Amino acid sequence: xxxxxxxxxxxxxxxxxxxxxxxxxxxxxxxxxxxxxxxxxxxxxxxxxxxxxxxxxxxxxxxxxxxxxxxxxxxxxxxxxxxxxxxxxxxxxxxxxxxxxxxxxxxxxxxxxxx
Numbered sequence: 033x034x035x036x037x038x039x040x041x042x043x044x045x046x047x048x049x050x051x052x053x054x055x056x057x058x059x060x061x062x063x064x065x066x067x068x069x070x071x072x073x074x075x076x077x078x079x080x081x082x083x084x085x086x087x088x089x090x091x092x093x094x095x096x097x098x099x100x101x102x103x104x105x106x107x108x109x110x111x112x113x114x115x116x117x118x119x120x121x122x123x124x125x126x127x128x129x130x131x132x133x134x135x136x137x138x139x140x141x142x143x144x145x146x147x
Contacts, residue, residue, distance in 0.1 A: 084129045109122065
């Protein structure tokens with residue numbers, strides 16, 4: 033009898049490793065890996081494992097990771113705590129893989145100013 037329970041447990045264990053999530057991929061059920069960062073609130077998104085960030089859908093060049101939005105605009109990085117701004121100019125901890133995609137910010141771009 034104990035062997036039967038052990039066999040059932042062994043057969044069910046792989047199923048516990050998968051998660052299914054809705055909402056981030058336009059309302060369809062998708063199987064998702066365990067992300068290191070929480071997804072952005074109140075926007076549609078998809079995870080980009082190559083860039084190691086969330087891509088915000090419907091907003092050009094807008095990304096999210098670890099409670100900050102990043103936007104590439106006018107050959108410079110801008111960051112904000114909200115997807116609609118206000119935006120601060122600068123490269124406040126832009127994720128390395130994302131920074132590589134667009135290149136390094138130009139010289140002389142500080143953290144001040146708006147957008």
